[in-house]
Amino acid sequence: MQIKSQLNKIIKDSFKAIDTTPKSVTVSDATKPEFGDYQYNGAMALAKELKTNPREIATALANELQKHEIFSKVEVAGPGFINLTLNADFLAKNLPTALNERAGVGTREEPIKVVVDYSSPNMAKQMHVGHLRSTIIGDTIANLFEFLGDEVIRQNHIGDWGTQFGMLIAYFEENQKDIDAKLSDLEEFYKAAKKRFDESEEFATKSREYVVKLQGGDESCLRLWNAFIEKSLEHCQEVYDSLGVKLDKSNVKSESSYNDDLANVVAQLEESGVAKESQGAKCIFFEDSENPLIIQKQDGGFLYATTDLAAIKFRVQELGAKRICYVVDARQAGHFKQVFATAKKAGFANEDTLLEHIAFGMMLDKSGRPFKTRDGGTVKLIDLINEAVTRAKEVIKKNDEYSEEELENIARVIGIGSLKYADLSINRQSNYIFDWDKMLSLDGNTALYMQYAYARINSILRKAGEFEEIEPILGDDLERRLALKVLSLEDNLQKAYTEAMPHIITSYLYELATLFMRFYENNPILKDDVPNEVKNSRLVLAKATANTIKTGLGILGIDVLDRI
RNA sequence: GCACCCGUGGCUCAGCUGGAUAGAGCAUCUGAUUGCGGUUCAGAAGGUCACAGGUUCGAAUCCUGUCGGGUGUACCA
Incomplete structure (x- = not known):
């Protein structure tokens, strides 16, 4: 409520x-x-x-x-x-709503259509840690908007149209072999091609020729290109599936799909006088910036900005989006500022269309440097995910006798949950210091603490068996505060919605869990001397808390376990 | 050079559309508790909110300047 x-x-x-x-x-x-x-x-x-x-x-x-x-x-x-x-009566009367499948949260009175643009991997390479934050934050924002009733269109704006594809095609032509064998390790293939590109002028020229051929619609180039994309998307899907991120082929809206409209975009901008020619390129100038936004190069080629403008046009005019969220690295703030201003000036977006750059900081290691492998390379996302699961397994292994299968499942839920929670629980705008130990800690504001709290409540409920879901009696102050906290979920979700800030949700959940622990410490539930009515009342509070935690974590894309 | 972002206890972070004694967690110290899963709970200690001015009855929060760190800066995405 x-x-x-x-x-x-x-x-x-x-x-x-x-x-x-x-x-x-x-x-x-x-x-x-x-x-x-x-x-x-x-x-x-x-x-x-x-x-x-x-x-x-x-x-x-x-x-x-x-x-x-x-x-x-x-x-x-x-x-x-x-x-x-x-008034405690007011809280008591409303508390049972928190037991329903939406934990008592309503939907927005005036839902809107929103496009959330996130993940956006580059098709020539494997996903690396640089894509993690966009993918996780974007998915959470999409979940949140959806939960509150908006019509959300998730878009994965994959990079499939750069010069690097000429390079890949050229390298493939040079080493004709079975395409599956060659692409099984896309990363290696890309590296090898890049090496050739840097070393050989001849190869580089050939690569550029292939780009032109590809963009001109040459059939054999297109076939190869398609195979690259196909393979690459498979890699991405593997990552999305292990992360439990709701992206699949249906969300892919590639850069290349805007290709046919790029010339129009430039023409429209020129006709309306928004764009001007300068040093042979088509540019848009701004009062507050010395550098223009370039939409067409001297040689006639189009750029990133051109595609982005075409995408805005499509999203507003074809899809009818009222709010468009770009979950992209903070370093591109300048780019988006110019693109958004241009889109409004040109009428690609309406005056009241919300164009938002959901910026996030860099991922750094414990010592504050960019997150890399030991030898300085980029960390593949799939490796990071697997390590999270492995480390989670270490954390839980010591306690109990689980079958290998159970262990794997629990480790997955905890590992992935921790990876996400650690990222989501800090203000997205600041840089994020990645720390395995802190991430998988049982203490403090972590996924495991939340999941543990949930499992613990579940254990109580299991032990209690059936009980009557009455209006709770909010006798002492902790019970009253807990009830209020439970009922504050919607206020917090609304705030997180407006600001597109997932950490508002994690902070709330952590406060809720902490408060529950205190309540539980002071108010026995299942002890023998607890009167039946009081027991039921406290069970309702416990169940409402568990349901709220589950719902909140669910929005963050984090699963809970009945037992850990 | 210019522009943007950031600077809060040893560490990691909240708070920032101005409001009452600046909040958490980790680490440190003390205590409770053989416990409805102690993987808990309670408490202590730790801060000139980078610095200097200004606006205001009131500033971590707004403005200006300084210092320190990061990022971006005309045909990559």
Whole structure:
């Protein structure tokens, strides 16, 4: 359920009752438990504007707020803070909604169509760690939007049209063999071709000729090119499947698919006067930047920016997207700023189309340097994933007697979950320090802590057997706070939605799990001397917590286990 | 050179549309607890929020400057 928007509405109405109308009203979480559940600080700002006494406004408002049953306490504090405590009955009555399959979360009133552009591997090479963040963050954002009711179109904008393909074709022609054998290790093949390219001028020239032939639609080139893409996508799919990421062939919308429209894009930009010629190239200039966005080279070739503009046109005009999220490395901020500005200026996107660069920082190793293998090479994503599973297996192996199959399954859920959680739990905009030990730790804000909490609650529920799902009795403060936390899921998802920030969800879940542990420590559930009614009440709280954790992790693409 | 991002306890990070004594986790120290899965819980210690100004009743948060780190900067994607 959405609590904050209800409170905002009540505050607005109460303002009306005292003949005041602030521009906007936003309650925030109480900064301390002693202050209650929420606080409203707007009285001070309003008083400044109206040149009156903040304490007076706050008091008048508080008197109105007091009339609402939703609050058990409304207090004016300090210069004009209003501290709000919710009525335990209100929380108890609503708590059972958290037991349903959506953990009590509704859908947005006005869902929109959203394109989430993520992962975007390069077809000439294997996926490496550089693709991890885009893939994980993008998938989570798509899941979140979808969960809240938006119509989400996941797009994998694969790089399948660069000069590197001429190089691959040329190398293949030189070493004619069975294509499957050659491509079984795409990485090696690419490296070998690149080596030839760098060493031999003749080979390089030939490569460029092949690019032209390919783009001109030469049949044998196209056939080879198709085979490369096919093979490469298979590699990608393997990664997506092991990560549990919801991408497959149906989400592929390749760079090359915009090819036919590139000349139009340039022509339209020229006609509308948005683009100009400069030094033989077609460019768009900006007041706040010394460098233009180039959409066509001197030699007539099109660029990355041209494709991106064509993609925006397609997504807005053909797909009808209202919001487009590009989950791409922060280093491309400048590029996207220019592309977005151009798209709006040219009318490819509408004035109100949300074009967002969901930027993320680099992945660094423990010592703060770019994440590489020991010999300085790029780490293949599939290797990283496998290592995560192997390490997870080490962590759990010591405890119990699992069959090999069970162990593998559990290790997979934990390993992949940890890999994702570690990435998602920090603000995506900052660089991410990758640390195996921290990632797979049982302590702190980690996947394993969450999964463990879930398994533990499950164990209690299993032991309890059937019970009546009553409205809980929120006797002590911890029970009340836990209920409130459970019911705050939707507020947190909404916030994560607006800002496209997955770490808001992980922070919330961690607070929830911590609070549950405290509740559980102080409030016995299954002990003999617990009255039946209290037992049921606490079981409902436990079940609601488990369901909330499961739902939240589910949005992050992380599985839970009934037993660990 | 110019532009953008970042600088919060030993470490990893929250908080940033200005609000009350700057929050977590790890590591450190102390305590509880043979426990409904202690892979737990409670507590302590640890900060001039890079620095200097400014705006404000109020600044980690906004503005300016300085220093330090990163990134991007005309025909790659």
